[in-house]
Amino acid sequence: MSDLFGFSNINELALAGAAATLVITLIAIAIYFKSIASDKSSGELSDGAWDGIKEYKNPLPLGWAVSFLGLGIWAIWYMFAGYPLNAYSQIGEYNEEVAGHNAKFEAKWQNADEATLRNMGESVFSVQCAPCHGLTGDGIDGKMAADLTKWGTDTSVVDSVLHGSKGLGYDLIEMLPKLDGLVESERDIELARDYMVKYLAQTKPLTAGDENTKGIEEEAWNVCASCHGEDGKGYGAPDLTNYGKPEFVVDVLNRGKNGYIGSMPAFDDGRLTDVQKRAVGTYVLSLRR
Ligand code: HEC
Numbered sequence: 229m230s231d232l233f234g235f236s237n238i239n240e241l242a243l244a245g246a247a248a249t250l251v252i253t254l255i256a257i258a259i260y261f262k263s264i265a266s267d268k269s270s271g272e273l274s275d276g277a278w279d280g281i282k283e284y285k286n287p288l289p290l291g292w293a294v295s296f297l298g299l300g301i302w303a304i305w306y307m308f309a310g311y312p313l314n315a316y317s318q319i320g321e322y323n324e325e326v327a328g329h330n331a332k333f334e335a336k337w338q339n340a341d342e343a344t345l346r347n348m349g350e351s352v353f354s355v356q357c358a359p360c361h362g363l364t365g366d367g368i369d370g371k372m373a374a375d376l377t378k379w380g381t382d383t384s385v386v387d388s389v390l391h392g393s394k395g396l397g398y399d400l401i402e403m404l405p406k407l408d409g410l411v412e413s414e415r416d417i418e419l420a421r422d423y424m425v426k427y428l429a430q431t432k433p434l435t436a437g438d439e440n441t442k443g444i445e446e447e448a449w450n451v452c453a454s455c456h457g458e459d460g461k462g463y464g465a466p467d468l469t470n471y472g473k474p475e476f477v478v479d480v481l482n483r484g485k486n487g488y489i490g491s492m493p494a495f496d497d498g499r500l501t502d503v504q505k506r507a508v509g510t511y512v513l514s515l516r517r
């Protein structure tokens with residue numbers, strides 16, 4: 229087909245067509261402009277006059293009206309039942325195949341054990357996360373991206389409150405450094421953190437509940453409770469009962485984060501399946517030192 233007119237490439241044929249269309253259009257416009265200058269109108273005038281200007285009686289040609297309406301109806305049919313939305317497309321077939329494979333993948337690994345998830349997570353991490361977080365996960369010492377060897381620990385809870393946190397897109401928007409003066413000392417934050425990890429969150433290392441100090445810790449937690457809730461589940465702020473669990477990482481992946489260190493895109497575009505997100509979450513948390 230492409231050799232039919234001596235063209236070696238079908239694109240050149242299309243280009244030649246476009247050039248011809250352009251030339252014909254320019255000629256038509258030129259003829260039209262010429263006729264504007266010289267044409268004299270004739271025909272029957274209608275009765276009405278607007279400021280002395282009268283109109284010719286030009287009834288809509290029936291053929292034109294019918295084809296205009298017909299074209300409209302055909303266009304609607306064509307769009308929704310005809311080619312564009314119902315056509316075969318390679319992209320569509322690809323998407324269907326991928327969706328099919330993903331469904332099989334999800335079913336197969338739905339109940340994968342932790343070691344399997346961690347291995348799966350490691351390969352996801354090396355492709356999707358390592359470009360920013362580095363192969364070791366330390367984010368070039370936390371300068372390029374969050375240092376995942378420290379994140380999700382008892383220490384990072386305190387760090388987050390000391391230095392603030394923002395960019396996950398929660399309704400409360402931002403946790404200001406030291407809660408904008410609501411907490412005065414690092415000690416107060418540690419007490420609140422102790423309540424959180426003993427009774428609500430169970431981050432690593434699992435700290436046994438010491439009833440003797442529960443009172444003061446709970447009091448310290450009250451400051452946090454105004455946003456994260458007494459039960460830590462978060463109302464317009466992150467659910468801290470998931471802190472240190474893959475679920476928290478999955479939440480971060482679904483939201484993306486535009487924070488103080490930099491910005492991380494959301495992974496909510498189907499790049500990762502739910503199992504893969506849980507897997508990479510499991511792997512990320514295994515990086516904690
Ligand atoms: C004014 C409301 C508010 C208060 C009070 C508050 N937080 Fe937060 N906290 C937030 C918001 C909002 C976020 C999500 C910030 C983001 O988008 O990264 C957050 C995030 C966090 C995170 C997760 C940080 C991360 O890496 O994603 C931790 C941990 C945390 N808060 C602990 C605490 C503790 C402990 C206290 C009490 C000392 C506290 N918060 C008090 C609003 C609050």
Ligand code: HEC
Nearest residue numbers: 356357360372373374480485486487488489490491492508
């Ligand atoms: C384009 C670079 C980039 C990619 C890719 C990326 N991240 Fe991040 N990530 C960041 C940056 C930057 C931060 C720190 C955001 C801040 O606090 O300013 C971050 C923060 C995080 C945090 C801490 C969130 C919090 O609430 O403090 C986790 C967990 C995380 N990333 C996991 C991942 C995982 C898992 C992947 C791969 C699936 C990934 N990231 C891919 C740049 C990236």
